[in-house]
Amino acid sequence: MKLDAKIPSGPLEQKWDKHRNELKLISPANKRKYEIIVVGTGLAGASAAASLAELGYYVKAFCFQDSPRRAHSIAAQGGINAAKNYQNDGDSVYRLFYDTIKGGDFRSREANVYRLAQLSLNIIDQCVAQGVPFAREYGGLLANRSFGGAQVSRTFYARGQTGQQLLLGAYQALSRQIAAGMVKMYPRTEMLDLVIVDGHAKGIIVRDLVTGKISSVAADAVILATGGYSNVFYLSTNAKGCNVSAIFRAYKKGACFANPCFTQIHPTCIPVSGEYQSKLTLMSESLRNDGRIWVPKKPGDKRRPQDIPEDERDYFLERKYPSYGNLAPRDISSRAIKEVCDEGRGVGPGGRGVYLDFSDAIKRLGKEKIAERYGNLFDMYEKITGENAYEQPMRIYPAPHYTMGGLWVDYNLMSNIPGLFVLGEANFSDHGANRLGASALMQGLADGYFIIPYTIGHYFATSKQARPSTDHPEFKKAEKDVENMIKRLLSVKGKRTAVSFHRELGKLMWDNVGMARSRQSLEYALKKIPEIRDEFWHNVIVSGEASTLNQDLENAIRIADFLEFAELLALDALEREESCGGHFRVEYQDNGETKRNDEQFAFVSAWEYQGPDKKPVLHKEPLVYEFVQMSTRSYK
Amino acid sequence: MNLTLKVWRQKDGNSRGYLETIEARDIDPHMSFLEMLDVVNERLILEGKEPIAFDSDCREGICGTCSCMINGKPHGGFKGTTTCQLHMRHFKDGDVIVIEPWRSRAFPIIKDLIVDRTALDRIIQAGGYISVNTGSAPEANSIPVPKDVAEAAMDAAACIGCGACVAACKNASAMLFVAAKVSHLNLLPQGKPEKDRRVRNMIAQMDKEGFGNCTNVGSCEAACPKEVSLEFIAKMNRDYAVALLKGEPRKIKSGGAS
Numbered sequence: 001m002k003l004d005a006k007i008p009s010g011p012l013e014q015k016w017d018k019h020r021n022e023l024k025l026i027s028p029a030n031k032r033k034y035e036i037i038v039v040g041t042g043l044a045g046a047s048a049a050a051s052l053a054e055l056g057y058y059v060k061a062f063c064f065q066d067s068p069r070r071a072h073s074i075a076a077q078g079g080i081n082a083a084k085n086y087q088n089d090g091d092s093v094y095r096l097f098y099d100t101i102k103g104g105d106f107r108s109r110e111a112n113v114y115r116l117a118q119l120s121l122n123i124i125d126q127c128v129a130q131g132v133p134f135a136r137e138y139g140g141l142l143a144n145r146s147f148g149g150a151q152v153s154r155t156f157y158a159r160g161q162t163g164q165q166l167l168l169g170a171y172q173a174l175s176r177q178i179a180a181g182m183v184k185m186y187p188r189t190e191m192l193d194l195v196i197v198d199g200h201a202k203g204i205i206v207r208d209l210v211t212g213k214i215s216s217v218a219a220d221a222v223i224l225a226t227g228g229y230s231n232v233f234y235l236s237t238n239a240k241g242c243n244v245s246a247i248f249r250a251y252k253k254g255a256c257f258a259n260p261c262f263t264q265i266h267p268t269c270i271p272v273s274g275e276y277q278s279k280l281t282l283m284s285e286s287l288r289n290d291g292r293i294w295v296p297k298k299p300g301d302k303r304r305p306q307d308i309p310e311d312e313r314d315y316f317l318e319r320k321y322p323s324y325g326n327l328a329p330r331d332i333s334s335r336a337i338k339e340v341c342d343e344g345r346g347v348g349p350g351g352r353g354v355y356l357d358f359s360d361a362i363k364r365l366g367k368e369k370i371a372e373r374y375g376n377l378f379d380m381y382e383k384i385t386g387e388n389a390y391e392q393p394m395r396i397y398p399a400p401h402y403t404m405g406g407l408w409v410d411y412n413l414m415s416n417i418p419g420l421f422v423l424g425e426a427n428f429s430d431h432g433a434n435r436l437g438a439s440a441l442m443q444g445l446a447d448g449y450f451i452i453p454y455t456i457g458h459y460f461a462t463s464k465q466a467r468p469s470t471d472h473p474e475f476k477k478a479e480k481d482v483e484n485m486i487k488r489l490l491s492v493k494g495k496r497t498a499v500s501f502h503r504e505l506g507k508l509m510w511d512n513v514g515m516a517r518s519r520q521s522l523e524y525a526l527k528k529i530p531e532i533r534d535e536f537w538h539n540v541i542v543s544g545e546a547s548t549l550n551q552d553l554e555n556a557i558r559i560a561d562f563l564e565f566a567e568l569l570a571l572d573a574l575e576r577e578e579s580c581g582g583h584f585r586v587e588y589q590d591n592g593e594t595k596r597n598d599e600q601f602a603f604v605s606a607w608e609y610q611g612p613d614k615k616p617v618l619h620k621e622p623l624v625y626e627f628v629q630m631s632t633r634s635y636k
Numbered sequence: 637m638n639l640t641l642k643v644w645r646q647k648d649g650n651s652r653g654y655l656e657t658i659e660a661r662d663i664d665p666h667m668s669f670l671e672m673l674d675v676v677n678e679r680l681i682l683e684g685k686e687p688i689a690f691d692s693d694c695r696e697g698i699c700g701t702c703s704c705m706i707n708g709k710p711h712g713g714f715k716g717t718t719t720c721q722l723h724m725r726h727f728k729d730g731d732v733i734v735i736e737p738w739r740s741r742a743f744p745i746i747k748d749l750i751v752d753r754t755a756l757d758r759i760i761q762a763g764g765y766i767s768v769n770t771g772s773a774p775e776a777n778s779i780p781v782p783k784d785v786a787e788a789a790m791d792a793a794a795c796i797g798c799g800a801c802v803a804a805c806k807n808a809s810a811m812l813f814v815a816a817k818v819s820h821l822n823l824l825p826q827g828k829p830e831k832d833r834r835v836r837n838m839i840a841q842m843d844k845e846g847f848g849n850c851t852n853v854g855s856c857e858a859a860c861p862k863e864v865s866l867e868f869i870a871k872m873n874r875d876y877a878v879a880l881l882k883g884e885p886r887k888i889k890s891g892g893a894s
Contacts, residue, residue: 179762
């Protein structure tokens, strides 16, 4: 199989315009003949569903939550980047492009990232028009803050709830189309398989989470906007329900999975407090604008933070990366934190934590100003830890947060299966080996509002594949497969809960495929994962029945997929014998900094499924840099 | 610590519900309330019993999925706190905790502690948006919004749509939820063109869904995990009165297409 990224020719800044002019159109009268399935209603899914319905397509939208407004985009705190240059600080589309591609450690496509930077301008316009209450200056114009990996202030924000407000904007646009009859919304409905007819993605199999009913849905195209897979680590900043199932089922039907080993560990999360813990809570990166990160210079220093004098503190990010300081990118900051904790200088229970200290900022700006900027985050911190961060420093530690990898897509956001489009975190396209802060919201909305509406029409105009009936044997077969899988899960009746397997898998992945990976640790993980999976299928106990609301079953299905997917992630990490961005192989480093190998690894790894217990085939899409030079990332 | 839970169990919308007594043993005070339920559920599963069905997702107080009346109060009744953010350090050894679903005719019970809140989605669909198609937006800074207006709109927009206001209200009114969205959009210049239409349609839908009316008691504000202010209800009532005084919107003449 040859993967063709379909990057348009011509100068970088003209590629998207040129491409748009060349894409074929569907006339308004014909649009209403097409039906589109959208799975997931986060920023990418909701914005796509709304925009496509506005154009006149008929959309069926699915989410497993009880309302589309609850998708996990809602939890994004800090902000959204856009190259508006409102601050007159030298920002431009090119700079946002360059920062993003450099932040991704030169493992993403130039053309995609440039388009993303261009579209960032339209996104802010669109969201403001929808009524997103972004922060404002006294003159009534939009305010900005700075974020990690950038030396300009280009981040737009709505307090610490930017994701919530952007998602509500998209949800409201979606609601308007539901009212107009252009979108049929299916909440509490989970996709369990993709259906391919004559080589094209033409439908999905879903389970109604209230009645347990399995049914088929046919359409002219399928869009997956189902988010990332950080929950493969069990503990992550993702919501409990976030899962890999939709994209993993598509992978098993032939869609290539790209760069699964590119996972992002976010530096500033509240540390783990016990075995029972169900998730980790992020403390927004924006806190690093005013908070200073430090640990005691002496290992094992048990004094209270306020009793440690200034000259016995190590502000290690400021020391190691003076030009970016506390705003060094996420992958670099996370590793630096791990390093000081490994040296025994970590703070708090178990020594897995560092201080994020606001006392200087409070002295400089006053408590009120800090409360205005981050009040809700300080409140959240206090609720969880019982500590007041105005009076003593926060304790933070890295946690899995975002996954850059995902299904492979071309420049049109179409996977290698015609008619299957993948948007937002679920695809792999724009962030390379590390995503910069405030860029996920930007990408989700660029994909949904401004890319898919153009590219999907071209697919319809050129493919001319009729929409099948759900009586087609492929649908019947897929329904049967799903029903059999559910029956099998319920019939094991073993002695361990599904979540206990998830915890075991998560710990294995965090310890061996987490922040530091080695050939040895990866080989160990690859040996252990099939063992856990095998025990799962022989010893899991899933309560209840298939034909009712059954949360234990929903969870077990997702965990079964994680248990297979984890192996692919570890395999990709093993094969990528270099360090780049969030992927750190201890064998390939320069004094703790990542050491890329551009000669051998400047490619996208796209894995093709070959069947159960067979090694997937690796396809390599070379990354060609025509316009920027691949350089060593330096934030020093 | 060890606790006694009295949990509402109900197989589905058509079955009768009852309070079941379940012991929660060895609970760590650092656990969140939902983590405590996770621990209880794991034990129930291993004992071959049906685990307690409850809604939750983000577990950091922003998605609005979690619910529950805890000892008769939505989300447990702690200031600005959702159930997922409530920690067990607020309880003590030997406590009896009563856990029930949201109570409102407009929120039918699906199972145990899970209710159907799609009525709130339908209220948004009736007018809780600004009609702007993708691509037709003007340059962002061409619409200045005074800082205090933007802040007030944000205060209202902070609503997470959990339904605690409805659960707290003796009339099961959704006025705080509706007022939050009406105020968020009606305060902003972008939302003004549809101001009257929005408030009329959203209130009409609210009534149709079977929510009760507001009698200004204020328990909604006290229960709101995002501390959305009662003042927005007053603001909505003003907008509604103005919209009613203006009367039916002008009929649009048909024709004109060439």
